[in-house]
Amino acid sequence: LERLAAFLPLRPPHSKARQRKSKQRREKKRREEKKDEKGKEERGREGERQQKRRKRKKETSKGREMTIFNLFFSKRAQVALISVLCLTFFLVFSIQSRLYLCSFSSPSLRHSSPILEVAQLSKQEDALKKLLSSSMKRGGGGKGVSSSGKEVGRMNEKEGQSRLRIAVISDVHMLGYQRRSEIDRKWTDRQISAIFRTTTSLFRPDLFLLPGDVLDENYVPAVERQESRSRFFAATAAIGATPIVITAGNHDVGKGGGLLQELVAEHETHFGDVNSLTLLRLPRVDSESSSRHGRSDENAADTATPSSIVLPLITVNSMALFVGAPDPLREKTMSFVTSLAYHLTPTTSTGSILVTHYPLYRENDEVCGKEREESGGVTYNARSENLPRKGEVMEKEASSQLLQYIRPAAVISGHTHAPCMYKEVKEETGSEVFETTLSSSSWRMRPDASFHIMDLAFHAVNTTHGYLHTDITMCSLPHEHYLIAVIIMSAAVCAVLVRRAMRDCTQRNTYVLPKKA
Numbered sequence: 001l002e003r004l005a006a007f008l009p010l011r012p013p014h015s016k017a018r019q020r021k022s023k024q025r026r027e028k029k030r031r032e033e034k035k036d037e038k039g040k041e042e043r044g045r046e047g048e049r050q051q052k053r054r055k056r057k058k059e060t061s062k063g064r065e066m067t068i069f070n071l072f073f074s075k076r077a078q079v080a081l082i083s084v085l086c087l088t089f090f091l092v093f094s095i096q097s098r099l100y101l102c103s104f105s106s107p108s109l110r111h112s113s114p115i116l117e118v119a120q121l122s123k124q125e126d127a128l129k130k131l132l133s134s135s136m137k138r139g140g141g142g143k144g145v146s147s148s149g150k151e152v153g154r155m156n157e158k159e160g161q162s163r164l165r166i167a168v169i170s171d172v173h174m175l176g177y178q179r180r181s182e183i184d185r186k187w188t189d190r191q192i193s194a195i196f197r198t199t200t201s202l203f204r205p206d207l208f209l210l211p212g213d214v215l216d217e218n219y220v221p222a223v224e225r226q227e228s229r230s231r232f233f234a235a236t237a238a239i240g241a242t243p244i245v246i247t248a249g250n251h252d253v254g255k256g257g258g259l260l261q262e263l264v265a266e267h268e269t270h271f272g273d274v275n276s277l278t279l280l281r282l283p284r285v286d287s288e289s290s291s292r293h294g295r296s297d298e299n300a301a302d303t304a305t306p307s308s309i310v311l312p313l314i315t316v317n318s319m320a321l322f323v324g325a326p327d328p329l330r331e332k333t334m335s336f337v338t339s340l341a342y343h344l345t346p347t348t349s350t351g352s353i354l355v356t357h358y359p360l361y362r363e364n365d366e367v368c369g370k371e372r373e374e375s376g377g378v379t380y381n382a383r384s385e386n387l388p389r390k391g392e393v394m395e396k397e398a399s400s401q402l403l404q405y406i407r408p409a410a411v412i413s414g415h416t417h418a419p420c421m422y423k424e425v426k427e428e429t430g431s432e433v434f435e436t437t438l439s440s441s442s443w444r445m446r447p448d449a450s451f452h453i454m455d456l457a458f459h460a461v462n463t464t465h466g467y468l469h470t471d472i473t474m475c476s477l478p479h480e481h482y483l484i485a486v487i488i489m490s491a492a493v494c495a496v497l498v499r500r501a502m503r504d505c506t507q508r509n510t511y512v513l514p515k516k517a
Contacts, residue, residue, distance in 0.1 A: 170414035176217030212249025212357030257324035321398035368420035
């Protein structure tokens with residue numbers, strides 16, 4: 001038994017309980033060790049996460065700082081930048097580029113007046129200067145920007161110029177505050193300002209001529225009219241010291257029975273006389289005229305002939321010649337015309353240029369050239385419509401009186417908002433008269449606005465005779481509807497491309513956690 005007990009030792013009855021407790025202690029120790037190991041692992045992973053998070057934040061901020069730099073290396077971004085530059089160029093230089101092309105285009109029409117006598121023109125010049133000096137002594141002549149009562153033109157011997165250039169911009173219609181929004185006013189003011197600024201820099205005209213309708217709303221409070229005039233002066237600030245002649249239009253002073261003396265007085269205070277006379281000094285050209293008329297060198301103009309001549313530019317208040325106009329204004333206009341006719345030469349053509357807001361009497365625009373479109377629009381009539389019935393031209397009697405008294409070589413008018421150039425032999429003058437009716441220069445009147453550049457020169461046939469040569473170039477502005485469509489499409493394309501380029505650059509510089517194995 002002793003040997004058996006030594007070989008198989010007997011344990012006390014409570015040995016199983018001790019084993020169970022010992023096992024529990026061991027398991028608890030293992031759990032604690034496992035927990036410690038797990039905690040260490042978690043702490044290590046958390047540290048790694050924090051480190052990676054800090055690294056990712058640093059990389060992301062670095063990516064954001066480098067986004068503009070990285071834009072230059074993205075294909076989409078390059079396309080977007082090119083689009084933005086093209087859009088900017090198109091917006092800034094659209095009008096300038098169109099007019100720059102116009103400066104190289106050939107004249108739309110050439111016209112030569114009947115033969116003029118140099119001696120008669122010299123006498124006429126002396127008489128007109130006396131008339132101007134007497135009117136200035138009586139206090140005549142307009143204030144403001146009008147060049148009424150002045151002599152305009154270069155003595156071009158030093159500059160080598162062979163013409164006098166006139167920029168004719170009609171019906172600008174500075175929008176008012178009753179029927180138009182602020183966006184319309186800002187858009188139109190910017191366009192009108194671009195016309196004057198670009199015309200001054202590209203064409204360098206000797207004179208700006210506006211045949212009426214500077215304002216768009218006349219029967220409004222005086223404060224609003226003054227605001228519109230102030231915006232017009234701001235738009236024309238770029239012309240500097242270049243003289244400007246402005247005649248009145250129906251939107252400025254009214255028409256016929258609606259013609260108000262108060263509006264006429266305001267117009268004369270700010271823009272000059274509604275009936276004015278400006279002397280244009282034109283240089284003499286010899287070579288072209290001699291060869292054109294087949295004259296020999298013996299009969300060509302020599303040094304005894306004056307190097308330049310003076311022709312009158314006459315503006316008339318055509319609104320006062322309609323039926324129902326106030327008698328004082330009508331009498332004042334007719335007195336101006338008759339007194340001027342007394343000092344003009346009694347020949348078939350005085351070589352003068354007549355400027356009125358309303359065109360001379362004509363039945364329709366079928367006599368116009370190819371620049372006149374067939375269809376009409378919101379602010380202009382169709383080519384075949386009856387103009388006298390709608391009151392779009394001067395009355396026949398008034399038109400005949402102006403032709404009979406002034407006997408112009410050329411007539412410039414506006415109002416219809418549609419371009420028209422034609423020649424016609426008038427019974428009142430017995431000679432061919434050339435009339436140019438201008439389109440509106442404002443996008444709010446018609447989307448395909450335009451204006452004209454006139455080059456005048458006196459071509460001497462010989463020592464005693466010559467003729468007035470006129471080159472007229474019609475300069476069209478960019479079509480407003482096409483311009484707006486291009487702006488919207490370009491802006492949308494640029495926005496999409498820039499957005500995608502920004503997103504690509506951000507994704508390329510963002511840290512992504514590696515996937516677990």
